[in-house]
Amino acid sequence: MWAYYDPGAVNTTIGKYGVETYIWGDKEVEFVRCAHCGCITHYQTFEGDPEPRVAVNFRMADEEWVSGIDVRYFNGKEA
Structure with missing residues (x-):
């Protein structure tokens, strides 16, 4: 369940454990996960x-x- 925002419309706060990031081969998005639990x-x-x-x-x-x-539910194939 994802919520999508314009980058200027949302702030992220990093908790005490910090975060780790990773990028897939296409280098289009950066995934951010909790450094403690990995979520x-x-x-x-x-x-x-x-x-x-x-x-x-x-x-x-x-x-x-x-x-x-x-x-709003969608299957990713609809326009």
Whole structure:
């Protein structure tokens, strides 16, 4: 369950354990994970990307916090 934002519309805060990042071969996005548990917190495109975004992993959020947000389901194949 991901929430997508313009990079200027969201702030990320790093916890006490810090983060680690990794980049797949196409080098289009940078995945960020907790250095303690390894869970992916978000990913982000690189500066200069024509469609910049930050995607936040809402599975990491408290259920109570997320409960008031409308969820849109899609299969990735629809326009």
